[in-house]
Amino acid sequence: METEALSGIVREALGAGVHVVGMDRLRGGSKKGVYRVHVDGPRAASVIVYSWAEAENFWSAAEGINAAHPFAPASGLVPFLAAQRRLARLGVRVPEVLLTDDSRRCYPADVAVVEDVAGGTLETLLETEPARAPDALSELAAMLDVMYQQHSQQYGRVDVLERGDKASGVSCEQLVLECALGDLAEATERDRRIRPASVLLHDRLQELAARVSPRSRHGLIHGELGPDHVLVDASGHPVLIDIEGLMFFDVEWEHVFLQLRFGEHYPALSRPGLDPARLDLFMLAMCLSLVAGPLRLLDGDFPHRALMQRIAEHNAHEALALLVQ
Structure with missing residues (x-):
């Protein structure tokens, strides 16, 4: 993701007073891009940004399976939010969602900014x-x-x-x-x-x-x-x-x-x-x-x-x- 676009998404999530000072792409994802964004501002030292851009999904070109199939590679803002809502209602801890954007105004893909859980895996x-x-x-x-x-x-x-x-x-x-x-x-x-x-x-x-x-x-x-x-x-x-x-x-x-x-x-x-x-x-x-x-x-x-x-x-x-x- 371009730094300028990423900065705009994070400022929208955290407020205009924050400044992006660094970014790391986290490894391991095959269906979305996951970025840790370091910020200078009053709220958080870092946040996580999910990007469901087509180029981030390494399964998309190979899979011909119906997207509604239970074993289809689940990807996108819609399944993410449905799952997040369901688990949060049950009291199952998931990262707090700070912002979601499917307007493609800031970046040509669905994105979400979520809490950076700092304790590792x-x-x-x-x-x-x-x-x-x-x-x-x-x-x-x-x-x-x-x-x-x-x-x-x-x-x-x-x-x-x-x-x-x-x-x-x-x-x-x-x-x-x-x-x-x-x-x-x-x-x-x-x-x-x-x-x-x-x-x-x-x-x-x-x-x-x-x-x-x-x-x-x-x-x-x-x-x-x-x-x-x-x-x-x-x-x-x-x-x-x-x-x-x-x-x-x-x-x-x-x-x-x-x-x-x-x-x-x-x-x-x-x-x-x-x-x-x-x-x-x-x-x-x-x-x-x-x-x-x-x-x-x-x-x-x-x-x-x-x-x-x-x-x-x-x-x-x-x-x-x-x-x-």
Whole structure:
């Protein structure tokens, strides 16, 4: 983003008395640009600016999926605000929104200025100050319980349901199966380790899906909740970010991702009552998604290429390991 345009957005959010004195682009995002903007003024030392410019979305050219699909890359001011409103009403901590602008007056993209939560990520805390992590993990687990206790007979992203649309498919498990079969076909073409086992993986997916019983009630889930998507504020409280994918879905989908991303720390987030049949299907589907998705992302000019390659390689290994369990 051009500094002049960025300065105008931040002044509109914080008042004319502030001056932009520096800017850092934060790494990791594949669907929006995230900038920390340092200011000199009476209110804040820094704020975060989200930019949903087309050039910031590394998935946009590669994805032909319907935008209302629960697994479509969620991007934009509309899903962000729908998620922010829903979580704030529940008392789930998210960064305070200081300004949103979809007028394209200051910059030719939707933008939001939000609070800069200064404590870093939970991922960093787990690595550098593990003694402080249990309290944050316990509070995060309580936040997730609040979310999971919100129920809907329909599944789909919050913004999609709010506008009265319905997600495709007949059930969460059928949707996961269809996506997993597509990811398997794509991974078979792209990954030499998956290719020899493609028939076995196909049959295993069908077998696991056949074990899942119907369900008519869904919980509210983040959708991509790794420790890098949780900030920890100055008081040690967790704050959820990258919330655009917030949706009603089977909570087991969230928990297989939590298991993969939190690893040895997952027991602090586990909960009773999860369906083992769904967990088995969703874990294999998630691993295949984390092979096909990163390799698809590498078709474009996503900058952190080694990271995506490592994610794909690791999850190919994990998917194959699930065949022998």
